[in-house]
Amino acid sequence: MKDLTDHALNIAQIEGARYADIRILDRREQVVSVKNGHVDGIGDQDSQGFGIRVLVGNSWGFAASAYLHRAEIERVAATAVKVARASALVPGEKIDLGPAVSSTGKYTTPIQIDPFSIPLEEKLDLLFRADAIMRRNAGVKVAEGNVLAIRNHKFFANSEGAYLEQVICETGGAIAATAVNDTEVQVRSHPNSFRYQGTGGWEYVTSADFVGNAERVAEEAVKLIFADVCPTGDTTLILGSSQLALQIHESCGHPTELDRVYGTEAAFAGRSFLTTDKRNHFKYGSGIVNLTADSVRATGLGTFAWDDEGIPASSTPLVKDGEFVGYLMSRETAAKLGLRSNGCMRADGWNRIPLIRMTNVSLEPGTWELEDLIADTDDGIYMETNRSWSIDDMRLNFQFGTEVGYEIKRGKRGRLLKNCTYAGITPEFWNSCDAITNDKYWTLWGTPNCGKGEPMQTMGTGHGASPARFRKIKVGVFQ
Amino acid sequence: MNFRQIADAVLSASKAEQTEVLALEQDESLTRFANNCVHQNVTERNVQITVRAVIGTKIGIAVSNDTRPESLRHLASRACDVAKLQPDNPEFKGLPEPQSVTPVAAYDHAVAECTPEHRAKTVGIICRKAATAGCSAAGSMTTSSLSIGVANSKGVSAEHRSTLADASTVIMGTNSSGWAQNTGWQLPAIDAEAIANEALAKLRLGIDPVDFEPGEYAVILDPYATADLLEMLAFDGMGALSVQEGRSWMNGRLGQRIMADSVSIIDDGLNTSGVPWPFDFEGVPKKVVPIVSSGVALTPVYDSFTAGRESDKHSTGHATPPSPQGRFGPAPMNLFLRPGTTSIEAMIKSTKLGLYITRFWYTRTVHPRDAVVTGMTRDGTFVIRNGEIAHPAKSLRFTQSYVDALKYTEAIGTSPRLLRSGFGGATSVPAVKLARFRFTSATK
Numbered sequence: 001m002k003d004l005t006d007h008a009l010n011i012a013q014i015e016g017a018r019y020a021d022i023r024i025l026d027r028r029e030q031v032v033s034v035k036n037g038h039v040d041g042i043g044d045q046d047s048q049g050f051g052i053r054v055l056v057g058n059s060w061g062f063a064a065s066a067y068l069h070r071a072e073i074e075r076v077a078a079t080a081v082k083v084a085r086a087s088a089l090v091p092g093e094k095i096d097l098g099p100a101v102s103s104t105g106k107y108t109t110p111i112q113i114d115p116f117s118i119p120l121e122e123k124l125d126l127l128f129r130a131d132a133i134m135r136r137n138a139g140v141k142v143a144e145g146n147v148l149a150i151r152n153h154k155f156f157a158n159s160e161g162a163y164l165e166q167v168i169c170e171t172g173g174a175i176a177a178t179a180v181n182d183t184e185v186q187v188r189s190h191p192n193s194f195r196y197q198g199t200g201g202w203e204y205v206t207s208a209d210f211v212g213n214a215e216r217v218a219e220e221a222v223k224l225i226f227a228d229v230c231p232t233g234d235t236t237l238i239l240g241s242s243q244l245a246l247q248i249h250e251s252c253g254h255p256t257e258l259d260r261v262y263g264t265e266a267a268f269a270g271r272s273f274l275t276t277d278k279r280n281h282f283k284y285g286s287g288i289v290n291l292t293a294d295s296v297r298a299t300g301l302g303t304f305a306w307d308d309e310g311i312p313a314s315s316t317p318l319v320k321d322g323e324f325v326g327y328l329m330s331r332e333t334a335a336k337l338g339l340r341s342n343g344c345m346r347a348d349g350w351n352r353i354p355l356i357r358m359t360n361v362s363l364e365p366g367t368w369e370l371e372d373l374i375a376d377t378d379d380g381i382y383m384e385t386n387r388s389w390s391i392d393d394m395r396l397n398f399q400f401g402t403e404v405g406y407e408i409k410r411g412k413r414g415r416l417l418k419n420c421t422y423a424g425i426t427p428e429f430w431n432s433c434d435a436i437t438n439d440k441y442w443t444l445w446g447t448p449n450c451g452k453g454e455p456m457q458t459m460g461t462g463h464g465a466s467p468a469r470f471r472k473i474k475v476g477v478f479q
Numbered sequence: 480m481n482f483r484q485i486a487d488a489v490l491s492a493s494k495a496e497q498t499e500v501l502a503l504e505q506d507e508s509l510t511r512f513a514n515n516c517v518h519q520n521v522t523e524r525n526v527q528i529t530v531r532a533v534i535g536t537k538i539g540i541a542v543s544n545d546t547r548p549e550s551l552r553h554l555a556s557r558a559c560d561v562a563k564l565q566p567d568n569p570e571f572k573g574l575p576e577p578q579s580v581t582p583v584a585a586y587d588h589a590v591a592e593c594t595p596e597h598r599a600k601t602v603g604i605i606c607r608k609a610a611t612a613g614c615s616a617a618g619s620m621t622t623s624s625l626s627i628g629v630a631n632s633k634g635v636s637a638e639h640r641s642t643l644a645d646a647s648t649v650i651m652g653t654n655s656s657g658w659a660q661n662t663g664w665q666l667p668a669i670d671a672e673a674i675a676n677e678a679l680a681k682l683r684l685g686i687d688p689v690d691f692e693p694g695e696y697a698v699i700l701d702p703y704a705t706a707d708l709l710e711m712l713a714f715d716g717m718g719a720l721s722v723q724e725g726r727s728w729m730n731g732r733l734g735q736r737i738m739a740d741s742v743s744i745i746d747d748g749l750n751t752s753g754v755p756w757p758f759d760f761e762g763v764p765k766k767v768v769p770i771v772s773s774g775v776a777l778t779p780v781y782d783s784f785t786a787g788r789e790s791d792k793h794s795t796g797h798a799t800p801p802s803p804q805g806r807f808g809p810a811p812m813n814l815f816l817r818p819g820t821t822s823i824e825a826m827i828k829s830t831k832l833g834l835y836i837t838r839f840w841y842t843r844t845v846h847p848r849d850a851v852v853t854g855m856t857r858d859g860t861f862v863i864r865n866g867e868i869a870h871p872a873k874s875l876r877f878t879q880s881y882v883d884a885l886k887y888t889e890a891i892g893t894s895p896r897l898l899r900s901g902f903g904g905a906t907s908v909p910a911v912k913l914a915r916f917r918f919t920s921a922t923k
Contacts, residue, residue, distance in 0.1 A: 031803040040805040042561050042564070042565065043558065043803030044541050044803065045541075045542035046545070048544065059520075061521075062519075062520065062522070063521070063522045064522070064523045064524070066524065066525045067524075083508075083520045083521070083522055086595030086598070087510070087518075087595070087599060089596065089599040089600060090606050092514060092516025092517070092518060093516075121564055141725050142725075144805075146804070178724070178725075180724075180848075183849075184849075185726045185846075185847050185848050263513050263615065265617075267513070351523045353519065388843045389843055390843045390876075392876070393840055393841070394922070396922055397855065397874075397920060399853050425923055455521070477919045
């Protein structure tokens with residue numbers, strides 16, 4: 001493969017690039033989906049190709065092709081340079097990439113069981129067993145489940161001497177039961193709402209115990225139909241781990257992306273309230289709030305050895321003791337701040353350029369036991385498992401809905417609540433956090449469907465959290 | 480390798496009882512700008528081959544972008560192997576039979592051959608106008624060409640090629656912004672001067688926005704916001720699968736007058752004022768489907784699978800691409816909201832207290848059966864008092880049933896705008912005035 005990457009980089013430089021990189025990617029994905037006792041989808045997808053990114057003067061160009069051979073590499077490298085020269089017709093600032101990157105090495109996601117080695121029959125059997133248990137409950141209208149396995153085998157090389165090979169393996173899946181009546185739809189899912197995915201092997205799926213949870217999931221979906229609606233007002237809110245993970249994603253992960261801060265996502269994904277003057281000078285959350293971006297924790301969807309600019313994986317603080325201290329960065333954006341990239345550039349395929357993406361952005365655990373936290377709460381609501389999500393383009397005003405909620409009265413978990421929603425303003429919300437449970441309850445969740453960039457890229461990101469408590473939160477806003 | 484060669488290679492290699500091959504070949508280029516300069520400029524050539532192999536009532540799917548002959552044979556074999564593993568699904572009645580497809584023009588050489596220099600010059604117009612005004616522009620321009628081919632072992636054989644051009648911008652000032660977008664399948668649809676002028680006008684109108692108390696107000700929606708109403712309603716239930724599974728806003732409402740008389744929503748894949756597609760991803764010709772007619776919910780759209788589940792239904796030509804991930808179900812790709820007779824100026828003049836809104840952003844379903852959606856206003860929210868725009872307001876969050884919103888439609892605009900939507904289609908929408916719309920919070 002190195003002869004192809006060398007050839008591409010040579011052509012790009014001969015054509016006039018002062019920097020060039022190439023990614024060659026072979027992606028395989030296998031999905032099995034079951035719905036109401038039938039196969040809903042099953043099969044393999046593969047996609048191969050390469051993308052060449054070049055910097056000519058102070059303008060970027062990128063070209064990609066599915067056809068991997070020397071003549072096409074020459075065409076694509078020359079096209080990338082031509083595109084970059086066109087970019088120079090509307091020029092911007094001088095581009096500095098910071099120190100040269102010349103990493104070399106090889107990395108493979110550590111796995112116990114290769115998910116592609118599991119026969120499709122075995123995957124179907126697992127899903128059909130869970131499906132049958134859910135459909136035993138007469139109130140369930142739709143029972144569904146899926147498992148997936150993804151293997152990305154990629155080579156990266158740049159004109160500064162980097163040459164890297166990585167095999168990243170992702171596995172995941174979920175089950176869900178949908179109950180309906182004349183007026184509404186209620187869904188309960190496990191382990192998370194279409195978001196249970198991580199880097200790992202088949203063991204990642206089996207540990208979720210779909211079959212053992214199927215009866216509970218069905219019962220809860222049906223009970224939700226008859227449950228009381230989430231009341232409206234300001235109250236104490238305890239968020240379960242998976243809902244808190246998405247809260248972190250939307251209100252911490254995205255606003256710390258430095259490309260948003262510099263405006264390059266303004267027309268699509270939006271900007272950020274965390275402007276550069278706020279770094280080290282802004283109280284993002286209460287003193288117990290510590291948020292970290294890392295790409296080294298096992299099983300995270302943001303776990304790898306090098307990002308798509310060849311920067312090694314790392315762990316860096318974003319919020320320390322409530323203070324906003326750091327960004328998710330690329331080489332170019334880090335250099336603008338006089339910093340070094342913390343390795344957050346990722347592309348979702350061979351045909352896309354890398355963008356700043358979350359790695360594993362997590363809330364570090366606190367000290368509370370969950371039972372003690374509930375016992376310490378006089379009046380509030382516990383919400384779990386995401387159902388809807390929305391946040392403004394500056395990442396300030398948000399509103400989330402959850403599949404399920406439980407009233408908390410005088411320190412005890414009480415009646416089931418449906419159609420739960422809560423809303424707030426990001427720094428007000430995180431400053432109202434007064435308790436975080438300990439590492440016993442901490443889970444690293446995956447968000448496989450994070451959208452950003454044009455053309456749209458879908459990226460997997462990781463988010464760890466343990467249940468935490470927030471005071472004076474507006475709930476029940478849509479009733 | 481052209482589509483016929485790909486199809487022949489797959490169909491001749493397949494050992495399945497029925498086989499279908501779908502090929503999507505795309506050349507797409509996008510020039511992206513921010514801070515008044517081009518910061519991203521990309522071009523891509525790709526092909527995706529999807530094979531459905533049918534054995535009895537079992538379907539196996541395999542997808543690849545490798546068009547070498549041995550790979551295509553292997554693809555057919557993989558799909559077949561996957562089909563064999565499954566239990567029968569009696570709800571599946573087989574692949575579609577061949578039907579006559581009427582060709583429709585949707586290909587513009589100027590779009591297909593658009594150069595990066597042309598795109599840069601086009602977006603450069605927007606950037607320069609923004610810079611001259613002391614503002615900052617961001618946005619993108621896309622030009623793409625797509626060839627779609629569908630063939631199956633029953634004799635379906637359909638090919639179509641189309642182009643799409645789209646440009647959009649948000650222009651930002653100190654404390655306000657404006658948005659504009661053009662979409663079409665022909666290059667003249669993209670008018671950079673007009674896009675920049677529209678966004679700048681909104682930006683200027685929005686300078687120094689003030690807090691505005693959330694509550695229920697009359698709203699006048701620009702076409703950008705109206706498009707969101709149609710697209711979320713499509714996502715939440717204009718396809719037969721969601722109705723059959725009981726999760727659509729159409730459940731319990733079919734045949735009923737649920738929106739104002741003035742509201743008619745049609746899916747028309749053959750209308751050349753949209754981005755036309757003559758057939759769906761199964762090769763079934765597109766039928767014109769009145770989904771809501773004079774306020775009455777009539778029918779969802781069907782593909783062959785969902786039509787086969789009901790005794791009296793036929794596919795309306797709205798299949799989405801088959802995927803191993805599961806059935807997304809049929810979906811409208813070419814929605815038209817029938818224009819009315821009222822200008823935006825007249826809508827404003829007739830409003831005592833209300834809001835004029837440019838577009839919605841980050842909209843998500845809160846309650847699917849009632850199509851309750853939450854989202855934010857963006858790039859221009861204006862308070863109307865006594866028939867005039869009184870002042871700009873900071874962005875507001877709404878939580879509102881889109882079905883109920885259209886029930887209180889007071890007026891529909893005269894000038895529809897075409898805007899890019901999902902699966903390569905586009906939505907044609909005018910402005911609307913709605914008597915009630917519920918805002919639940921405001922941003923800082």
